[in-house]
Amino acid sequence: xxxxxxxxxxxxxxxxxxxxxxxxxxxxxxxxxxxxxxxxxxxxxxxxxxxxxxxxxxxxxxxxxxxxxxxxxxxxxxxxxxxxxxxxxxxxxxxxxxxxxxxxxxxxxxxxxxxxxxxxxxxxxxxxxxxxxxxxxxxxxxxxxxxxxxxxxxxxxxxxxxxxxxxxxxxxxxx
Numbered sequence: 001x002x003x004x005x006x007x008x009x010x011x012x013x014x015x016x017x018x019x020x021x022x023x024x025x026x027x028x029x030x031x032x033x034x035x036x037x038x039x040x041x042x043x044x045x046x047x048x049x050x051x052x053x054x055x056x057x058x059x060x061x062x063x064x065x066x067x068x069x070x071x072x073x074x075x076x077x078x079x080x081x082x083x084x085x086x087x088x089x090x091x092x093x094x095x096x097x098x099x100x101x102x103x104x105x106x107x108x109x110x111x112x113x114x115x116x117x118x119x120x121x122x123x124x125x126x127x128x129x130x131x132x133x134x135x136x137x138x139x140x141x142x143x144x145x146x147x148x149x150x151x152x153x154x155x156x157x158x159x160x161x162x163x164x165x166x167x168x169x170x171x172x173x174x175x
Contacts, residue, residue, distance in 0.1 A: 002043040002050045006061025007124065011039055014060050021066050028070060029053040055079045062128040063121030071119075071130055078136045082127045087147050094125050100146045101127055108152060112142055115159035116166065138162040 006014065014035055015022045022033055031045030031053045039061070043053045052073065059069040059079050071077045084094040102109050102122060109120045118131035118139035129139045138159070145155050 002054045004041050004043075004054060004058060004061075006039045006041060006057065008037065008039040010061045010063070010123070011035060011037060013066065014041070014057065016066070025053075025056070025066060025070070028073060029056060033057070059121070059128055059130060061123075062126050063123035064119065064128060064130060068119050068121075068130055076132050077130060078133045080129045080136060080140055082129070082140075082143060082147075084125045084127065084147070091125075097147050098122055098127070100149075100152075101143060103152065108146070108155070111156060111159060112139060115156075115163045116142075135162070135166065 013021070014025075014033075016024070022035065026033055029045070029052060030049045031043050033053075034042040034044070041057050041061075043050050043057065045053065056069045056072050058081065059072065060066055062081060072079055084097055088094045088097055100108070101120070103111070109122075112118050112120055116131065116135040116138045118129055118135055120139070120143070121128040121130075127143055129136065129143065131139045142155050142159055145158065146152075
């Protein structure tokens, strides 16, 4: 059995209307979820299923749509959670960093998704990343560059370079 806590504001996303999201997640993850309104989630099932379900529930709790969180059922995807309290002391500094990661009208977050197919979710003081394992490091590096104060243009250039590298690797696989 695994027990974790998600923000109570994210419980409706985990449950869905009339519990259909929870039911679907239980069927796909082969576990039982006991969800309290305060955000306590008890996961019961086979050990490996519980382990995978824990990351999926945590991802939904940190702002991901359940459909994106379910990508973690594949061995090709990984999940990382960055707590901005580790990098900024005050809530004001955390908010500034979140603004840099999101970008004007969400553009920076969108560019990260477009360039390397990484999904970002921001909730509270955390940044969650779901990406294929071969691009997860690229996404993490881009986010950490933004946390450290790098210019957006520098980060965009880095992401373009990563995309070119990914395209080259795809071409190499064809031959």
